[in-house]
Amino acid sequence: MIIAADWLPYVLPLQRPWQTSQGQVLERRGKLLCLRNDRSLSGWGDCAPLPEFGIDEPAARAFAEEMAHLDLVAQSAGLPLHAWLSGDPAVASLAVNSNLGAISGLSEGALQASLDAGFQVLKIKVGLAAPAEEIARLRELAAGLPATIKLRLDANAAWSLPEARQFLQACTTLPIEGIEEPLRHPVPDELAQLQAGLPFPLALDESCHLLTPAFFRHPPLHRLVLKPARHGGLLKSMEIALRARAAGLECIVTSSLESSCGLLACAQLAAAIAPNSVHGLGTAEWLAADTGQAPRISGARLYLPEGNGLGFVLAENWTKVQDPG
Ligand SMILES: O=C(O)CCC(=O)C1=CC=C[C@@H](O)[C@@H]1C(=O)O
Ligand SMILES: [Mg+2]
Known part of the structure:
Protein backbone atom coordinates (compact mmCIF):
# COMPACT_ATOMS: atom_id res chain seq x y z
CA MET A 1 0.00 0.00 0.00
CA ILE A 2 1.26 3.53 -0.83
CA ILE A 3 1.60 5.59 2.33
CA ALA A 4 3.27 8.75 0.94
CA ALA A 5 3.66 10.55 -2.39
CA ASP A 6 5.91 13.60 -2.79
CA TRP A 7 6.72 15.73 -5.83
CA LEU A 8 10.22 17.28 -5.80
CA PRO A 9 10.75 20.04 -8.42
CA TYR A 10 14.20 20.59 -9.95
CA VAL A 11 16.07 22.78 -12.44
CA LEU A 12 19.10 21.39 -14.25
CA PRO A 13 21.23 23.68 -16.44
CA LEU A 14 22.79 22.09 -19.54
CA GLN A 15 26.57 22.05 -20.04
CA ARG A 16 26.03 23.70 -23.42
CA PRO A 17 22.98 24.55 -25.55
CA TRP A 18 21.22 21.55 -27.16
CA GLN A 19 20.73 22.81 -30.75
CA THR A 20 18.15 21.37 -33.11
CA SER A 21 16.16 22.56 -36.10
CA GLN A 22 13.38 23.34 -33.57
CA GLY A 23 15.52 25.73 -31.50
CA GLN A 24 17.73 25.24 -28.46
CA VAL A 25 17.31 23.79 -24.99
CA LEU A 26 19.32 25.49 -22.21
CA GLU A 27 18.01 23.80 -19.07
CA ARG A 28 15.71 20.97 -18.01
CA ARG A 29 12.94 21.65 -15.55
CA GLY A 30 10.94 18.86 -14.04
CA LYS A 31 9.88 17.13 -10.84
CA LEU A 32 10.63 13.78 -9.29
CA LEU A 33 7.85 11.72 -7.79
CA CYS A 34 8.73 9.64 -4.72
CA LEU A 35 6.18 7.02 -3.70
CA ARG A 36 6.68 5.16 -0.42
CA ASN A 37 4.88 1.96 0.44
CA ASP A 38 4.15 0.22 3.72
CA ARG A 39 7.15 -2.10 3.19
CA SER A 40 9.51 0.92 3.37
CA LEU A 41 10.28 0.74 -0.36
CA SER A 42 10.60 3.94 -2.44
CA GLY A 43 9.45 4.12 -6.06
CA TRP A 44 10.74 6.98 -8.23
CA GLY A 45 9.32 8.79 -11.25
CA ASP A 46 10.58 11.71 -13.38
CA CYS A 47 8.27 14.24 -15.01
CA ALA A 48 10.12 16.58 -17.41
CA PRO A 49 7.92 17.94 -20.23
CA LEU A 50 9.59 19.03 -23.49
CA PRO A 51 6.68 20.57 -25.42
CA GLU A 52 8.76 21.59 -28.46
CA PHE A 53 9.29 17.85 -29.09
CA GLY A 54 5.68 16.84 -28.41
CA ILE A 55 6.16 15.85 -24.76
CA ASP A 56 3.43 17.72 -22.92
CA GLU A 57 2.82 17.93 -19.16
CA PRO A 58 0.06 15.25 -19.00
CA ALA A 59 2.17 12.69 -20.90
CA ALA A 60 5.30 13.45 -18.86
CA ARG A 61 3.32 13.24 -15.62
CA ALA A 62 1.70 9.94 -16.62
CA PHE A 63 5.19 8.61 -17.43
CA ALA A 64 6.43 9.64 -13.97
CA GLU A 65 3.45 8.20 -12.10
CA GLU A 66 3.62 4.89 -13.91
CA MET A 67 7.43 4.72 -13.56
CA ALA A 68 7.24 5.18 -9.77
CA HIS A 69 4.52 2.56 -9.52
CA LEU A 70 6.41 0.03 -11.71
CA ASP A 71 9.59 0.70 -9.73
CA LEU A 72 7.76 -0.52 -6.60
CA VAL A 73 6.17 -3.46 -8.44
CA ALA A 74 9.51 -4.69 -9.84
CA GLN A 75 11.28 -4.24 -6.48
CA SER A 76 8.51 -6.22 -4.79
CA ALA A 77 8.95 -8.95 -7.42
CA GLY A 78 12.72 -8.98 -6.79
CA LEU A 79 13.56 -8.09 -10.42
CA PRO A 80 15.31 -5.29 -12.31
CA LEU A 81 12.56 -3.28 -14.01
CA HIS A 82 13.54 -4.38 -17.54
CA ALA A 83 13.42 -8.07 -16.56
CA TRP A 84 10.02 -7.52 -14.97
CA LEU A 85 8.80 -5.81 -18.19
CA SER A 86 10.20 -8.39 -20.63
CA GLY A 87 10.00 -11.63 -18.66
CA ASP A 88 13.54 -12.33 -19.93
CA PRO A 89 16.80 -12.67 -17.97
CA ALA A 90 18.44 -9.42 -16.84
CA VAL A 91 20.61 -7.51 -19.30
CA ALA A 92 23.93 -6.06 -18.11
CA LEU A 304 22.19 -0.93 -16.13
CA PRO A 305 22.05 -0.78 -12.33
CA GLU A 306 22.39 -4.26 -10.81
CA GLY A 307 19.63 -3.93 -8.21
CA ASN A 308 15.90 -4.48 -8.49
CA GLY A 309 13.36 -1.98 -9.80
CA LEU A 310 14.38 1.22 -11.61
CA GLY A 311 17.72 1.56 -9.79
CA PHE A 312 17.44 5.29 -9.05
CA VAL A 313 19.18 6.80 -6.01
CA LEU A 314 18.62 10.47 -5.18
CA ALA A 315 21.79 12.62 -5.37
CA GLU A 316 23.40 13.46 -2.04
CA ASN A 317 23.60 17.10 -3.11
CA TRP A 318 19.93 17.04 -4.13
CA THR A 319 19.14 20.40 -2.50
CA LYS A 320 21.44 22.12 -5.03
CA VAL A 321 19.20 21.17 -7.98
CA GLN A 322 15.87 21.78 -6.24
CA ASP A 323 13.75 24.41 -7.94
CA PRO A 324 13.56 27.43 -5.60
CA GLY A 325 10.17 28.10 -7.22
O1 LIG B 1 18.89 10.12 -29.50
C1 LIG B 1 19.76 10.51 -28.73
O2 LIG B 1 20.92 10.11 -28.79
C2 LIG B 1 19.48 11.47 -27.62
C3 LIG B 1 18.14 12.09 -27.55
C4 LIG B 1 17.85 13.07 -28.65
O3 LIG B 1 18.56 13.15 -29.63
C5 LIG B 1 16.73 13.96 -28.51
C6 LIG B 1 16.13 14.16 -27.30
C7 LIG B 1 15.17 15.17 -27.13
C8 LIG B 1 14.82 15.98 -28.17
C9 LIG B 1 15.49 15.94 -29.47
O4 LIG B 1 16.35 17.01 -29.64
C10 LIG B 1 16.29 14.67 -29.73
C11 LIG B 1 15.56 13.80 -30.74
O5 LIG B 1 14.70 14.33 -31.45
O6 LIG B 1 15.79 12.62 -30.89
MG1 LIG C 1 14.80 12.43 -32.96
Whole structure:
Protein backbone atom coordinates (compact mmCIF):
# COMPACT_ATOMS: atom_id res chain seq x y z
CA MET A 1 0.00 0.00 0.00
CA ILE A 2 1.26 3.53 -0.83
CA ILE A 3 1.60 5.59 2.33
CA ALA A 4 3.27 8.75 0.94
CA ALA A 5 3.66 10.55 -2.39
CA ASP A 6 5.91 13.60 -2.79
CA TRP A 7 6.72 15.73 -5.83
CA LEU A 8 10.22 17.28 -5.80
CA PRO A 9 10.75 20.04 -8.42
CA TYR A 10 14.20 20.59 -9.95
CA VAL A 11 16.07 22.78 -12.44
CA LEU A 12 19.10 21.39 -14.25
CA PRO A 13 21.23 23.68 -16.44
CA LEU A 14 22.79 22.09 -19.54
CA GLN A 15 26.57 22.05 -20.04
CA ARG A 16 26.03 23.70 -23.42
CA PRO A 17 22.98 24.55 -25.55
CA TRP A 18 21.22 21.55 -27.16
CA GLN A 19 20.73 22.81 -30.75
CA THR A 20 18.15 21.37 -33.11
CA SER A 21 16.16 22.56 -36.10
CA GLN A 22 13.38 23.34 -33.57
CA GLY A 23 15.52 25.73 -31.50
CA GLN A 24 17.73 25.24 -28.46
CA VAL A 25 17.31 23.79 -24.99
CA LEU A 26 19.32 25.49 -22.21
CA GLU A 27 18.01 23.80 -19.07
CA ARG A 28 15.71 20.97 -18.01
CA ARG A 29 12.94 21.65 -15.55
CA GLY A 30 10.94 18.86 -14.04
CA LYS A 31 9.88 17.13 -10.84
CA LEU A 32 10.63 13.78 -9.29
CA LEU A 33 7.85 11.72 -7.79
CA CYS A 34 8.73 9.64 -4.72
CA LEU A 35 6.18 7.02 -3.70
CA ARG A 36 6.68 5.16 -0.42
CA ASN A 37 4.88 1.96 0.44
CA ASP A 38 4.15 0.22 3.72
CA ARG A 39 7.15 -2.10 3.19
CA SER A 40 9.51 0.92 3.37
CA LEU A 41 10.28 0.74 -0.36
CA SER A 42 10.60 3.94 -2.44
CA GLY A 43 9.45 4.12 -6.06
CA TRP A 44 10.74 6.98 -8.23
CA GLY A 45 9.32 8.79 -11.25
CA ASP A 46 10.58 11.71 -13.38
CA CYS A 47 8.27 14.24 -15.01
CA ALA A 48 10.12 16.58 -17.41
CA PRO A 49 7.92 17.94 -20.23
CA LEU A 50 9.59 19.03 -23.49
CA PRO A 51 6.68 20.57 -25.42
CA GLU A 52 8.76 21.59 -28.46
CA PHE A 53 9.29 17.85 -29.09
CA GLY A 54 5.68 16.84 -28.41
CA ILE A 55 6.16 15.85 -24.76
CA ASP A 56 3.43 17.72 -22.92
CA GLU A 57 2.82 17.93 -19.16
CA PRO A 58 0.06 15.25 -19.00
CA ALA A 59 2.17 12.69 -20.90
CA ALA A 60 5.30 13.45 -18.86
CA ARG A 61 3.32 13.24 -15.62
CA ALA A 62 1.70 9.94 -16.62
CA PHE A 63 5.19 8.61 -17.43
CA ALA A 64 6.43 9.64 -13.97
CA GLU A 65 3.45 8.20 -12.10
CA GLU A 66 3.62 4.89 -13.91
CA MET A 67 7.43 4.72 -13.56
CA ALA A 68 7.24 5.18 -9.77
CA HIS A 69 4.52 2.56 -9.52
CA LEU A 70 6.41 0.03 -11.71
CA ASP A 71 9.59 0.70 -9.73
CA LEU A 72 7.76 -0.52 -6.60
CA VAL A 73 6.17 -3.46 -8.44
CA ALA A 74 9.51 -4.69 -9.84
CA GLN A 75 11.28 -4.24 -6.48
CA SER A 76 8.51 -6.22 -4.79
CA ALA A 77 8.95 -8.95 -7.42
CA GLY A 78 12.72 -8.98 -6.79
CA LEU A 79 13.56 -8.09 -10.42
CA PRO A 80 15.31 -5.29 -12.31
CA LEU A 81 12.56 -3.28 -14.01
CA HIS A 82 13.54 -4.38 -17.54
CA ALA A 83 13.42 -8.07 -16.56
CA TRP A 84 10.02 -7.52 -14.97
CA LEU A 85 8.80 -5.81 -18.19
CA SER A 86 10.20 -8.39 -20.63
CA GLY A 87 10.00 -11.63 -18.66
CA ASP A 88 13.54 -12.33 -19.93
CA PRO A 89 16.80 -12.67 -17.97
CA ALA A 90 18.44 -9.42 -16.84
CA VAL A 91 20.61 -7.51 -19.30
CA ALA A 92 23.93 -6.06 -18.11
CA SER A 93 24.54 -3.35 -20.72
CA LEU A 94 23.29 -1.70 -23.91
CA ALA A 95 25.07 -0.13 -26.91
CA VAL A 96 24.50 3.62 -27.16
CA ASN A 97 25.31 6.38 -29.63
CA SER A 98 27.25 9.53 -28.77
CA ASN A 99 25.65 12.97 -29.22
CA LEU A 100 27.73 15.48 -31.11
CA GLY A 101 25.10 18.21 -31.51
CA ALA A 102 24.62 20.15 -34.77
CA ILE A 103 26.81 19.43 -37.79
CA SER A 104 27.45 23.17 -38.17
CA GLY A 105 28.94 23.43 -34.67
CA LEU A 106 30.83 20.12 -34.66
CA SER A 107 34.17 20.47 -32.92
CA GLU A 108 37.23 18.38 -33.73
CA GLY A 109 37.71 17.81 -29.98
CA ALA A 110 34.20 16.43 -29.40
CA LEU A 111 34.50 14.15 -32.43
CA GLN A 112 37.86 12.80 -31.27
CA ALA A 113 36.50 12.26 -27.73
CA SER A 114 33.62 10.16 -29.13
CA LEU A 115 35.99 8.07 -31.22
CA ASP A 116 38.41 7.63 -28.31
CA ALA A 117 35.51 6.52 -26.10
CA GLY A 118 34.74 3.74 -28.59
CA PHE A 119 31.40 4.97 -29.99
CA GLN A 120 30.52 3.26 -33.27
CA VAL A 121 27.42 5.39 -33.96
CA LEU A 122 27.69 9.18 -33.75
CA LYS A 123 24.43 11.14 -33.62
CA ILE A 124 24.40 14.51 -35.33
CA LYS A 125 21.68 17.13 -35.75
CA VAL A 126 20.99 18.37 -39.26
CA GLY A 127 18.37 20.66 -40.78
CA LEU A 128 19.77 23.79 -39.12
CA ALA A 129 21.39 25.18 -42.30
CA ALA A 130 20.87 24.81 -46.07
CA PRO A 131 21.00 21.13 -47.18
CA ALA A 132 23.91 21.73 -49.59
CA GLU A 133 25.99 23.33 -46.84
CA GLU A 134 25.33 20.50 -44.37
CA ILE A 135 26.02 17.83 -47.00
CA ALA A 136 29.38 19.43 -47.75
CA ARG A 137 30.23 19.32 -44.02
CA LEU A 138 29.08 15.72 -43.70
CA ARG A 139 31.27 14.72 -46.67
CA GLU A 140 34.25 16.39 -45.07
CA LEU A 141 33.51 14.65 -41.77
CA ALA A 142 32.95 11.24 -43.37
CA ALA A 143 36.22 11.46 -45.31
CA GLY A 144 38.18 11.48 -42.04
CA LEU A 145 36.22 8.77 -40.20
CA PRO A 146 37.48 5.23 -39.54
CA ALA A 147 35.66 2.73 -41.81
CA THR A 148 33.57 1.16 -39.02
CA ILE A 149 32.00 4.41 -37.76
CA LYS A 150 28.46 5.32 -38.78
CA LEU A 151 26.47 8.54 -38.52
CA ARG A 152 22.94 8.70 -37.11
CA LEU A 153 21.33 11.95 -38.30
CA ASP A 154 18.28 13.77 -36.96
CA ALA A 155 16.57 16.49 -38.98
CA ASN A 156 13.77 17.05 -36.43
CA ALA A 157 11.21 17.74 -39.17
CA ALA A 158 13.27 20.41 -40.93
CA TRP A 159 12.78 19.75 -44.64
CA SER A 160 10.26 20.11 -47.44
CA LEU A 161 9.92 17.03 -49.65
CA PRO A 162 12.34 18.37 -52.34
CA GLU A 163 14.90 19.31 -49.67
CA ALA A 164 14.61 15.89 -48.07
CA ARG A 165 15.06 14.22 -51.48
CA GLN A 166 18.17 16.25 -52.17
CA PHE A 167 19.66 15.55 -48.76
CA LEU A 168 18.85 11.85 -48.63
CA GLN A 169 20.12 11.23 -52.15
CA ALA A 170 23.47 12.75 -51.19
CA CYS A 171 23.54 10.57 -48.05
CA THR A 172 23.49 7.33 -50.04
CA THR A 173 27.24 7.60 -50.57
CA LEU A 174 27.97 8.44 -46.92
CA PRO A 175 28.31 6.10 -43.89
CA ILE A 176 24.81 6.79 -42.59
CA GLU A 177 23.25 4.47 -39.98
CA GLY A 178 19.81 6.12 -40.08
CA ILE A 179 18.00 9.47 -40.30
CA GLU A 180 15.24 10.62 -37.95
CA GLU A 181 12.30 12.79 -38.99
CA PRO A 182 13.22 14.16 -42.41
CA LEU A 183 9.92 15.89 -43.26
CA ARG A 184 8.37 19.12 -41.97
CA HIS A 185 4.90 17.80 -42.81
CA PRO A 186 5.30 14.04 -42.74
CA VAL A 187 2.71 11.94 -44.56
CA PRO A 188 3.03 8.18 -44.99
CA ASP A 189 3.09 8.18 -48.83
CA GLU A 190 5.93 10.68 -49.01
CA LEU A 191 7.91 8.93 -46.26
CA ALA A 192 7.50 5.66 -48.16
CA GLN A 193 8.75 7.30 -51.38
CA LEU A 194 11.78 8.62 -49.53
CA GLN A 195 12.51 5.33 -47.77
CA ALA A 196 12.30 3.27 -50.99
CA GLY A 197 15.77 2.76 -52.36
CA LEU A 198 17.64 4.11 -49.34
CA PRO A 199 20.29 1.75 -47.94
CA PHE A 200 19.59 2.94 -44.36
CA PRO A 201 16.42 3.32 -42.23
CA LEU A 202 14.41 6.48 -41.94
CA ALA A 203 12.98 6.83 -38.44
CA LEU A 204 9.80 8.27 -37.02
CA ASP A 205 10.23 10.04 -33.68
CA GLU A 206 8.13 13.13 -32.89
CA SER A 207 5.48 12.51 -35.58
CA CYS A 208 3.90 9.77 -33.51
CA HIS A 209 0.42 10.95 -34.61
CA LEU A 210 1.16 8.77 -37.66
CA LEU A 211 1.16 5.59 -35.55
CA THR A 212 -2.26 4.37 -36.69
CA PRO A 213 -3.36 0.79 -37.47
CA ALA A 214 -2.83 1.60 -41.18
CA PHE A 215 0.75 2.67 -40.41
CA PHE A 216 1.49 -0.68 -38.81
CA ARG A 217 -0.16 -2.58 -41.69
CA HIS A 218 2.08 -0.84 -44.27
CA PRO A 219 4.99 0.84 -42.46
CA PRO A 220 6.31 3.66 -44.69
CA LEU A 221 9.73 3.58 -43.05
CA HIS A 222 11.96 1.12 -41.24
CA ARG A 223 12.59 2.43 -37.72
CA LEU A 224 10.67 3.84 -34.74
CA VAL A 225 12.24 5.98 -32.04
CA LEU A 226 10.49 5.51 -28.71
CA LYS A 227 10.66 8.25 -26.10
CA PRO A 228 8.51 6.80 -23.32
CA ALA A 229 7.64 10.22 -21.86
CA ARG A 230 5.96 11.11 -25.17
CA HIS A 231 3.78 7.99 -25.05
CA GLY A 232 2.77 8.53 -21.42
CA GLY A 233 4.74 5.61 -20.02
CA LEU A 234 6.66 2.38 -20.29
CA LEU A 235 3.67 0.07 -20.74
CA LYS A 236 2.29 2.06 -23.69
CA SER A 237 5.80 2.12 -25.19
CA MET A 238 6.06 -1.68 -24.75
CA GLU A 239 2.76 -2.04 -26.60
CA ILE A 240 3.95 0.16 -29.49
CA ALA A 241 7.22 -1.79 -29.61
CA LEU A 242 5.33 -5.05 -29.88
CA ARG A 243 3.19 -3.71 -32.75
CA ALA A 244 6.34 -2.41 -34.41
CA ARG A 245 8.05 -5.79 -34.10
CA ALA A 246 5.04 -7.52 -35.62
CA ALA A 247 5.26 -5.08 -38.55
CA GLY A 248 8.98 -5.70 -39.07
CA LEU A 249 10.04 -2.27 -37.78
CA GLU A 250 13.16 -1.76 -35.73
CA CYS A 251 12.67 0.13 -32.43
CA ILE A 252 15.26 2.17 -30.62
CA VAL A 253 14.76 4.04 -27.36
CA THR A 254 16.09 7.53 -26.78
CA SER A 255 15.89 9.84 -23.82
CA SER A 256 14.04 13.15 -23.82
CA LEU A 257 17.03 14.75 -22.09
CA GLU A 258 15.64 13.60 -18.76
CA SER A 259 17.52 13.65 -15.49
CA SER A 260 19.09 10.36 -14.39
CA CYS A 261 15.79 9.11 -12.99
CA GLY A 262 13.92 9.34 -16.32
CA LEU A 263 17.02 8.25 -18.22
CA LEU A 264 17.11 5.04 -16.14
CA ALA A 265 13.49 4.36 -17.08
CA CYS A 266 14.36 4.81 -20.79
CA ALA A 267 17.31 2.43 -20.36
CA GLN A 268 15.10 -0.15 -18.62
CA LEU A 269 12.66 0.05 -21.56
CA ALA A 270 15.50 -0.31 -24.09
CA ALA A 271 16.81 -3.39 -22.28
CA ALA A 272 13.31 -4.89 -22.24
CA ILE A 273 12.44 -4.36 -25.92
CA ALA A 274 15.68 -4.24 -27.91
CA PRO A 275 18.75 -5.28 -25.92
CA ASN A 276 20.86 -5.63 -29.08
CA SER A 277 20.11 -2.28 -30.76
CA VAL A 278 22.06 0.98 -30.45
CA HIS A 279 20.02 3.40 -28.32
CA GLY A 280 20.06 7.17 -27.81
CA LEU A 281 20.72 7.17 -24.09
CA GLY A 282 24.05 8.98 -23.82
CA THR A 283 22.53 12.30 -22.77
CA ALA A 284 23.46 12.58 -19.06
CA GLU A 285 26.77 14.25 -19.91
CA TRP A 286 24.85 17.20 -21.41
CA LEU A 287 23.49 18.09 -17.95
CA ALA A 288 25.62 20.26 -15.66
CA ALA A 289 23.80 18.85 -12.61
CA ASP A 290 21.61 15.80 -12.06
CA THR A 291 18.96 14.44 -9.71
CA GLY A 292 20.93 11.26 -9.03
CA GLN A 293 23.63 8.94 -10.33
CA ALA A 294 23.28 8.52 -14.11
CA PRO A 295 23.93 5.01 -15.49
CA ARG A 296 27.63 4.50 -16.23
CA ILE A 297 28.72 4.57 -19.88
CA SER A 298 31.95 2.84 -20.75
CA GLY A 299 33.22 1.58 -24.12
CA ALA A 300 30.05 3.03 -25.74
CA ARG A 301 27.87 0.79 -23.57
CA LEU A 302 25.45 1.91 -20.89
CA TYR A 303 25.55 -0.29 -17.78
CA LEU A 304 22.19 -0.93 -16.13
CA PRO A 305 22.05 -0.78 -12.33
CA GLU A 306 22.39 -4.26 -10.81
CA GLY A 307 19.63 -3.93 -8.21
CA ASN A 308 15.90 -4.48 -8.49
CA GLY A 309 13.36 -1.98 -9.80
CA LEU A 310 14.38 1.22 -11.61
CA GLY A 311 17.72 1.56 -9.79
CA PHE A 312 17.44 5.29 -9.05
CA VAL A 313 19.18 6.80 -6.01
CA LEU A 314 18.62 10.47 -5.18
CA ALA A 315 21.79 12.62 -5.37
CA GLU A 316 23.40 13.46 -2.04
CA ASN A 317 23.60 17.10 -3.11
CA TRP A 318 19.93 17.04 -4.13
CA THR A 319 19.14 20.40 -2.50
CA LYS A 320 21.44 22.12 -5.03
CA VAL A 321 19.20 21.17 -7.98
CA GLN A 322 15.87 21.78 -6.24
CA ASP A 323 13.75 24.41 -7.94
CA PRO A 324 13.56 27.43 -5.60
CA GLY A 325 10.17 28.10 -7.22
O1 LIG B 1 18.89 10.12 -29.50
C1 LIG B 1 19.76 10.51 -28.73
O2 LIG B 1 20.92 10.11 -28.79
C2 LIG B 1 19.48 11.47 -27.62
C3 LIG B 1 18.14 12.09 -27.55
C4 LIG B 1 17.85 13.07 -28.65
O3 LIG B 1 18.56 13.15 -29.63
C5 LIG B 1 16.73 13.96 -28.51
C6 LIG B 1 16.13 14.16 -27.30
C7 LIG B 1 15.17 15.17 -27.13
C8 LIG B 1 14.82 15.98 -28.17
C9 LIG B 1 15.49 15.94 -29.47
O4 LIG B 1 16.35 17.01 -29.64
C10 LIG B 1 16.29 14.67 -29.73
C11 LIG B 1 15.56 13.80 -30.74
O5 LIG B 1 14.70 14.33 -31.45
O6 LIG B 1 15.79 12.62 -30.89
MG1 LIG C 1 14.80 12.43 -32.96
